[in-house]
Amino acid sequence: MSRWTKMSKEELLEVIRKEIIAIGIDDYPSQTRYTEKSRRETSPSATAARTRLDMTWKEIVDTLGFHYSEKKHELFKERASRKRAKRTSPSPLKGKKTGPIGSKWTRMKRVDLAKRIKKAIRENNIETVNDYREFRLKKKEDYPSYTFIYYYFGNLKDLKNKDVRRW
Incomplete structure (x- = not known):
């Protein structure tokens, strides 16, 4: 006891x-x-x-x-406003015209970029993220990072299966 x-x-x-x-x-x-x-x-x-x-x-x-x-209510309000601010803050890639991160890719039309990536995926039998990353390292041509692709188009499977005209 x-x-x-x-x-x-x-x-x-x-x-x-x-x-x-x-x-x-x-x-x-x-x-x-x-x-x-x-x-x-x-x-x-x-x-x-x-x-x-x-x-x-x-x-x-x-x-x-x-x-x-x-006090708990005040803290919840404070946390909620911080979360709202995070959600509404712009992405570092979105609308970027110059600079080291994705500058070339953000200036391209999304449709053209999607077509280019889809063509590379199809021609090189890319199935996974690691396949894409290896392909990118071996190629002399420049391709966007997987993170960039995921941000704009979703995963590789989605990109492969979707009609690019919708972008």
Whole structure:
């Protein structure tokens, strides 16, 4: 039997409150942070506390007077806005007219580029990415990297099977 089961619920809550303050997570007492930083010899695990008190972590933290849900909401909003910013930021290849990465290929019409790559795949029996990469190394002519192809056209199988006129 654990020493935490011998305590009253009020005593256990007080131990958790003191531990949250002692480990310095009172600004945002998430269960993850508590689990990572709490000292096993002086406080119960988050799971043991939830089980013993028959409460969720949010309920425990709210009972202790920490405003966890408001801070959590703020963090979620912040993370969401960062993710949105990532999604809307332009690709390094898209619209690039000059420079070392794909400059030649972005100036070509997509249809012409797709036809050229499809022809190379068909004539050289290229089935896999490694086949394409080996072909590219052996050829004197210049071909775009597989990463570039994947970004603009999808995988080699897709490129082989699709009608290039749609680009």
